[in-house]
Amino acid sequence: MAFVPSFSIVYESFRLAVGSLRSNKLRTMLTLLGIIVGVTAVIAVVTIINGLDSTVADAFSAQGSTAFSVSKRPLVITSREDFIRFNKRKDVTEQDAEALGRLCDTCWRVGTSINGTGLVKYGENRAENASVRGLSLEMFDIENVSLQAGRLWTDQEGRSGRPLCVVGTDIVDNLFEGRSPYSVIGQEIRIDGIPFTISAVAEPFGKVLGFSRDNFVYVPFEAGQRMFGSRDSIVIHVQVRDSALFETAKDDVRSIMRNRRKKEFSDKDDGFSIDSQDAFIGIYQNATSGIYFATIGVAVISLVVGGIVVMNIMLVSVTERTKEIGLRKAVGAKQSDILLQFMIESVTVTMVGGAIGVFTGYGLAYLLSFVLGFPLLISPSSAFLGVTVSFVVGMISGSYPAWSASRLSPIDAMRNE
């Protein structure tokens, strides 16, 4: 027999639930706590990781999954022994880049960079720890750098060693407080004491995980080589036209480079490292999935504990209201009506807890996004998840108390004074 409660019974149950929750605020608060903690954890983590995912995706898609780099040392080194071993490798050179440009059919763009940091000054104003990179012209395409003011140096200017540079917006902010990008074109700044003329200002890249990516000065590759050349190996950047060719291009580059280094087939070490964002994305995904599972663990534990607390409180509530239950049955409440009343009460507590948890979760995510500088992506689905989870907890932990209430006989219940 289908059980369809009338609206008046549902409404009465809801009214009762609210009344009984309001009449015992401290108890209600404690009951809510477990649920709030659980749902807060779920919501905060889902929201934060959504935000991180989107910044990380944005940051990496500048390069797309079509580019990789060839360098002496891998981007991620985990031990000192590795560092020493990688340092013994031959430097990656411009000749390698030239060979790749010539021999690798699947490579669309081949660029070179030489990377370091330096002290950038304009008069007395200084920008410390700026990233200083010498870039070949291809690099501006490969890394998707766009200019908001000024122009890039020409191939001719680059080769002839003209001291021109492209600066990031942080440099403009730090060295020329309050001046517009246009007004700084043609100004002379010093990088580690060497004068360079600003020929362009790049569009900002924004922040990733709180770190600005606009504190840079790009100079022509040749000029960079003059500054760092003696100190370090260069990095070759390769871009394919279509991401489908990505792996093939990597293999082509690997065999060309091994050839140039006269590596035997049996030699395990290439003598150079090929890196792409996949490596970062892998590390990132490992880290976030760890956080994910840890938080889900915390959430599940607090929801289970919260559920047990709710069940306990509901049992107390049923015991306290034995007389009331008896009276309701005496005037015609069915077992299902009493069951419904206590289920609604239990679900109301957990849903209120869930709703609060959704808000505190978003609040927590907001704080963290503010501190770490990633966008706050509030997804309605996480709110839905939080509320659904608390609904389910309410159903589960309310069912036994509600069932035992519904089974009380009217006379036993009413005698209970």
Next chain:
Amino acid sequence: MENIDTNGNGLSHPYNSLIKMRGIWKTYQMGNEQLHALRDVSFDVRRGEYLAIIGPSGSGKSTLMNLIGCLDTPTKGEYWINGEQVAKMTDDELARIRNKEIGFVFQTFNLLARATALHNVELPLIYAGIGSSERHEKAVDALKSVELGDRVTHRPNELSGGQRQRVAIARALVNHPSILLADEPTGALDTHTSAEIMNLFEKLHEEGNTIIVVTHETEVAERAHRIISIRDGEIEKDEKTR
């Protein structure tokens, strides 16, 4: 004695019995001792009867009322209401009978302490699934009929004992039950209000309702048309008075 013919007019044919009890026992186990609150009680009540149950305190009157009202189950014996055996009814059927057929005025009122008089009276209507505006109207009417029209928003602790009793009566009447069971309905009332309530019962009886009243007071018992006396859980006397 299969059919107790109390008035000799032949109307006590089994199919006319609204209430039919046969060999009813209610026994409480108190430690090692057995306490028989009711012993082998048998009687019939026809539709439209006005019956008083009298007897000394502790004789089993409330126990019997609880059984008639389907709130309790006998230890032994059989009970039919409207020709249906109560022991065989499902919980939902019992709930329906308590809701629609029976109005119960409890000896200890049994009002919801936190609810207003109005809400207390509305309670049976809620479980009858009646919508809020009709419910409100009916509950107010019932409260007016016990002269509490100006006390609808009062809670039980804001009412006098007699007013509480009248709220309990209003609640019993609000769903227009065919059987009104009242356990000491005038116990807490002054003679004037008591007379009002008795007039109300008489009116309900004239409208064809069946009324069973437990009482100590001879004036109340004398308004009934039949009196059952109970002593030590047994029917001592069952006589028609009008």
